[in-house]
Structure formats: C-alpha cells, structure tokens
Amino acid sequence: MHSPNKSPLASPTSSRSVTETVNGSHNFVIKGYSLAKGIGVGKHIASENFTVGGYQWAIYFYPDGKNPEDNSAYVSVFIALASEGTDVRALFELTLVDQSGDGKHKVHSHFDRSLESGPYTLKYRGSMWGYKRFFRRTSLETSVFLKDDCLKINCTVGVVVSGIDSSRLHSIHVPESDIGDHFGTLLENEEGSDVTFIVSGEKFCAHKLVLAARSPVFENDFVNMMEEDNDEILITEMEPRVFKALLHFIYRDTLPEDDEFLEASSSSVPSLSDSLPAKLLAAADKYDLPRLRLMCESVLCKDISVNSVSHILALADLYHAADLKSVCLKFTAENLVGDMGDILRL
Structure with a gap:
C-alpha cells in the first residue's frame, strides 16, 4: 500500500x-x-x-x-x-x-x-x-x-x-518508389511483350497495356489493330535512338541518363534540331505525352543563347511547347530587343 x-x-x-x-x-x-x-x-x-x-x-x-x-x-x-x-x-x-x-x-x-x-x-x-x-x-x-x-x-x-523528436524513437523507413525500375526491367527483359515496333530495321519489343496507359495515341493505334492479325508496327520518320528514348520514358518516367541530355548545349546551333532532346520533343508531341514534352523543354531551355534562341523558338512553335516558347520570347525581349521583330515572325 x-x-x-x-x-x-x-x-x-x-x-x-x-x-x-x-x-x-x-x-x-x-x-x-x-x-x-x-x-x-x-x-x-x-x-x-x-x-x-x-x-x-x-x-x-x-x-x-x-x-x-x-x-x-x-x-x-x-x-x-x-x-x-x-x-x-x-x-x-x-x-x-x-x-x-x-x-x-x-x-x-x-x-x-x-x-x-x-x-x-x-x-x-x-x-x-x-x-x-x-x-x-x-x-x-x-x-x-x-x-x-x-x-x-x-x-x-x-x-x-x-530538434526534439519524441515521435521517431520507433520509426520505419519507407524507401522511394521503385516502380520505374520494375517497369524498366520489364522492358529490358521483354517478358510478356505482345507488340514489336520496327524502326529503321531495328526491332523493339513492348507491352500494349503499358503503352496504352501512357499515351492516348498508342491506345487508339492498338484499338485499330484489334481488327488486324498483326502485332508488328512500322515506325517511320523516327530514328531508333529516339524511339528507344521514348520507350525509356514511357516505362521509367525519366529521361535517359546520357551526355546527349546532360549536355544538350554541346550541339552546335545548325544541328540543334537534330539533337536527341529536340527529336524527343517531336516524339512527345506526336504521341501526346505532356510530361515528356516538359522534360525536353527543360533541357532545351538551358541551351538558349543569343545564337540559338531563334532556332529553339522555331522548335517550340512547331511542337506546341508553350513554356519553352514563353522563355524564348522573354529571353528575346531582354537580350535582343532590336531583333525581336524578326524572331517573332518565325
């Protein structure tokens, strides 16, 4: 007691x-x-x-x-x-x-x-x-x-x-999402693939459900294929490296980690439209992938200079890259006031 x-x-x-x-x-x-x-x-x-x-x-x-x-x-x-x-x-x-x-x-x-x-x-x-x-x-x-x-x-x-922390004496760490890694492995291993794309003679195996879930254009293409006994699709007007980068984004939701994206500005102005970021921007527009479009816009935005702005503005206008176009026009107003009329006529 x-x-x-x-x-x-x-x-x-x-x-x-x-x-x-x-x-x-x-x-x-x-x-x-x-x-x-x-x-x-x-x-x-x-x-x-x-x-x-x-x-x-x-x-x-x-x-x-x-x-x-x-x-x-x-x-x-x-x-x-x-x-x-x-x-x-x-x-x-x-x-x-x-x-x-x-x-x-x-x-x-x-x-x-x-x-x-x-x-x-x-x-x-x-x-x-x-x-x-x-x-x-x-x-x-x-x-x-x-x-x-x-x-x-x-x-x-x-x-x-x-700080004082009394709530984390017992905590469980939750790692970052790895769904992109899993889908990327699915693409690399080609397990369960049910469609083959032929790009300039190179073959790329993929999965209709994944592509249809990511792109309304692919979804529409596969609906039309249901009436045909053919699981091969010929891709024209696109290089294999660009289509490979496109699939990388669709499965992993990231851009390829290579020098063509990390150092896009290494391209000279005349060849800027032939760079991988520019061509992937075109692919994003073609397959209605707004997030990929923004990613490519972000890369190309870093390459804007007095010499390149008119070329990048033309790409932005051609592929409906509204944010990139806005940045180009702002750069022009701040740096090329005298030549703005010529650039705006692009």
Whole structure:
C-alpha cells in the first residue's frame, strides 16, 4: 500500500534531441573557361541559386583568383549563403570532376573533418566557405579536369538542424518508389511483350497495356489493330535512338541518363534540331505525352543563347511547347530587343 503522505510515481516519459544534416547537391558546368580567364582578380562567375535545408546557396568560381596578394596564380572556388540567415551551420564538399572517366576527382570535403572541427558557421548572407588556392591555374589547364574548354564542379551542402523528436524513437523507413525500375526491367527483359515496333530495321519489343496507359495515341493505334492479325508496327520518320528514348520514358518516367541530355548545349546551333532532346520533343508531341514534352523543354531551355534562341523558338512553335516558347520570347525581349521583330515572325 502507498503511504498516505506520498503520491504514486508518475509513469516515466522520454524525449530525444536529434541533430542531423539536411543534404543536397548542385552541379555547376562552366563552359568557355578560356574566355573567362582575365575577368580580373576578385571577380567571379556564379552558379544559379539552389536550395538546401531551407536556405539558398550558390557556387562562386574565380578564374583569376579571389585575392591578388596570395593566390593570383590559383583559381578559387567558394560556396556562398545566398539567402537571409544568421549563424547557419553546415558541412560542405567541393568536387572538381575528372572528365577522363577514371573517377579521380579532386575533392575538398568538410564532411571528412566534421568530427575534428565541427560544422562551419556562416554568419550572414554572403558568407562563404571554400578555397582561395583551389587549384594552380597552370596545372588545371593541362589536367583531366578541363575538357573541351569546360569545367564541372559538384557542390554538396549539409545544413545542420536540431530538434526534439519524441515521435521517431520507433520509426520505419519507407524507401522511394521503385516502380520505374520494375517497369524498366520489364522492358529490358521483354517478358510478356505482345507488340514489336520496327524502326529503321531495328526491332523493339513492348507491352500494349503499358503503352496504352501512357499515351492516348498508342491506345487508339492498338484499338485499330484489334481488327488486324498483326502485332508488328512500322515506325517511320523516327530514328531508333529516339524511339528507344521514348520507350525509356514511357516505362521509367525519366529521361535517359546520357551526355546527349546532360549536355544538350554541346550541339552546335545548325544541328540543334537534330539533337536527341529536340527529336524527343517531336516524339512527345506526336504521341501526346505532356510530361515528356516538359522534360525536353527543360533541357532545351538551358541551351538558349543569343545564337540559338531563334532556332529553339522555331522548335517550340512547331511542337506546341508553350513554356519553352514563353522563355524564348522573354529571353528575346531582354537580350535582343532590336531583333525581336524578326524572331517573332518565325
């Protein structure tokens, strides 16, 4: 029995303080390195802002170094806090990508030293972390990191966040959806395929139900095929590489991960309409795939320049790419006011 002078003990409670990093990365491609040289010591080329942990960040590349007194013979690279914030604590990693394919990247990582020195604190907007002597300029220009006058820098930011968490003492992690991987395997293995496409002599096996579910044009084609005893379809006016990319999207809901999409701007202006993104945009229009159209528009949008805008605008108009057309017209208004009349007549 409890003593009449004492209350019973309350049930114990618990809580947990969790400090962790919210991680994100950004790839910054610098084309025309040789033209950037001579911009001046202390002047930089900035990436687009990207968001990690609720804050905006940017990569600053100094072709002629950040400070003349101690690093004018070096290129400098920094990560800057590009949004309002005070005492933002974070870990950083800067990687200069080896473009030879050997994977011998040049990595400067604060993550590796986190146990020794802790996260770096950025006091205010414009605060930076990085290296004044990131790479000696003469060595860089003869290295595997510079290819076709192009540098590639990858930046990873880990913003430190803390909080009391009593609900995650017992939690179950749910992984990202892998349905695209499963459907992709179905396409690669050709298991259960019931239709064959012939494109310039190459054969592609697929599944009517999958294609019909994704494209109303394919659905209509298969309804018409029900009256025929033929499971082969001849595709004309399309290259095999384009049709293969089309099937990749239909099954995986992603674009192919190859250089033709990651570096669409490698195409010269005259051959822009022959690039894979442009031809896949045409396929998206033909088979009524609005998400694929937007994906291709996004890739082509990154290639807009003074020299290419009229060609891209023509593609956007031809294949009903409304968002891409809008961006082209905005670029024209901002950069080519004198020539806008000629471009609008396309």
